Amino acid sequence: MKSGKLDSLRKRYHQRLCEELIRIRQDKKKGDYPNFADGDSAINSKIAWGIANKICGRVPYGRISGQTAGKLFQAITKDYIASAFSLISHIRPGKWQYWVETDIAKFEQYRDLAEVVSELRNNEKLAAVFGQDYIVKPDILISRQPIPDVEINRDQKLLLKDDSVASKTPLRAANYSKPWPILHASISCKWTLRSDRAQNIRTEAMNLIRNRKGHLPHVVAVTAEPLLTRIASLALGTGDLDCVYHFALDELTDSVEESGDESQMDMLHTLVDGRRLRDISDLIFDLAV
Numbered sequence: 001m002k003s004g005k006l007d008s009l010r011k012r013y014h015q016r017l018c019e020e021l022i023r024i025r026q027d028k029k030k031g032d033y034p035n036f037a038d039g040d041s042a043i044n045s046k047i048a049w050g051i052a053n054k055i056c057g058r059v060p061y062g063r064i065s066g067q068t069a070g071k072l073f074q075a076i077t078k079d080y081i082a083s084a085f086s087l088i089s090h091i092r093p094g095k096w097q098y099w100v101e102t103d104i105a106k107f108e109q110y111r112d113l114a115e116v117v118s119e120l121r122n123n124e125k126l127a128a129v130f131g132q133d134y135i136v137k138p139d140i141l142i143s144r145q146p147i148p149d150v151e152i153n154r155d156q157k158l159l160l161k162d163d164s165v166a167s168k169t170p171l172r173a174a175n176y177s178k179p180w181p182i183l184h185a186s187i188s189c190k191w192t193l194r195s196d197r198a199q200n201i202r203t204e205a206m207n208l209i210r211n212r213k214g215h216l217p218h219v220v221a222v223t224a225e226p227l228l229t230r231i232a233s234l235a236l237g238t239g240d241l242d243c244v245y246h247f248a249l250d251e252l253t254d255s256v257e258e259s260g261d262e263s264q265m266d267m268l269h270t271l272v273d274g275r276r277l278r279d280i281s282d283l284i285f286d287l288a289v
Contacts, residue, residue, distance in 0.1 A: 005087055010281050013080040014248065017224075018056035021072045021191075023064055035064060036192055036224045043261050047226040050255025051248055066191075073191040074100060077222055077247070077280070078140045081187070084284040085142075092288035095145040097181060101137045107183035108170045109214040136204045139189040142218075142287065143181035146173035170214065185218035185287055193225040198234040205240040218242055218287060222280060226252065228267035235276040243286065244271075249279035 003011070023035045030039035037048030052059050064072070082098045105113035117135055152158055152172065159166060159174075166172055173179040186208055188201045205219045219240070224247045225231050235244040246252055249272075256264050271277035278286070 006084060006281060006284065009080065009084050009087070013076065013280070014055040016076050016079075017073070017247070018052075018059065020076065021064065021069060022052055022056055022059055023062035024052075024059050025063060026061060032061075034059065035069060037226055038192070041227065043259060043264060044227045046259050047252070047255045047261075047264065050258055051226060051251045054251040054254065055248055069191050070189075073224065073247075074139050074189045077187075077189050080280070081140065081142070081284065081287075084281070085287060088284060088288055091285075096184070097143045097145065099141040099143065101139060102141050103135060103137050104141075104183065104186075104208065104211075105135060106181070107141075107143055108180040109183055109212040109217070111180050112213060113211060136207050138186040138204060138208075140185075140187035141183060142185040142187070144171075144184050145181055146171055146176070146179040148173045182214075183217040185220065187218075188221040190221065190223045190225070193223055193227075193230045193234060195233060198230075201234060202240045209240075218289075220245060220283065220286075222247060222283070224248070226255070228256065228264045228271065231277060232267055232271060235271050236274075243278055243283075244276060245278050245280050245283045247280050249277065 021035075024032050025035050025039065026032050027039055031045070033039045033045040034048040034052040038044040078098055078100060082096075085092070085096065103117070104110040105117050113135055120135075149159055149161075149172070159172075161174075167175055169175065170180065170182055186204075188204060190197050190201070201221050208219055209216060220242050221234060222245045223231065223234075231244060231246070234241070253268060253272075256268050268277075
């Protein structure tokens with residue numbers, strides 16, 4: 001059966017994860033389990049096995065360190081988002097850039113923080129008092145380049161050089177000698193979720209909300225965590241994040257149903273029906289809003 005381009009791209013995303021990242025860990029006490037599961041939790045491992053079997057088929061044994069796994073998940077997810085988002089350029093036109101772990105002070109809404117960063121780096125006393133927690137480096141960032149007047153005037157003369165209108169908007173490149181990229185989205189990308197990681201994501205989101213000057217970028221999280229109760233620690237509630245996205249929600253849903261665990265099934269329905277959990281493919285269209 002033929003697949004649309006976005007469906008094929010999602011399958012290729014999963015294929016890369018299977019080839020480069022997903023491995024089976026061997027443990028005499030806990031038993032074998034995929035490396036995005038928690039071996040101490042039987043239901044966590046069971047759901048993870050279901051997902052791995054559905055997207056990978058045969059999964060190789062091996063060990064990848066937690067830090068390396070996180071970096072790989074981040075890089076592969078960034079490539080998928082960039083490729084998929086480019087396919088809907090007719091829906092959301094613009095010149096987009098994709099960044100990994102980049103200081104938010106490099107973007108229009110947070111450029112005033114660049115001066116703060118400079119002062120803190122040069123003054124140990126100030127750094128000790130204020131710290132640098134609010135100058136965050138999200139896992140994946142998407143920015144839009146400001147538009148030159150030639151492009152603005154492509155269909156008709158909307159702006160002339162000496163016009164006094166639209167002279168301060170950051171979207172117009174002519175308003176600045178050095179236009180700043182406009183932050184469109186901040187994406188926390190976590191291979192697995194623990195309570196400390198969920199809290200770090202929320203703290204990062206609040207910093208983005210509080211320190212901006214201008215519109216708020218999309219603030220979302222992507223994870224491969226198989227346990228719904230852990231995803232809920234991040235996804236439930238509103239205000240911090242737009243939404244949480246799972247790298248394989250359909251496969252997660254099937255695996256949870258096959259597990260027969262009612263508490264996980266109930267939480268899955270709560271998160272999905274409550275519009276707090278979506279699939280990675282949904283993110284592509286949500287970024288177009």
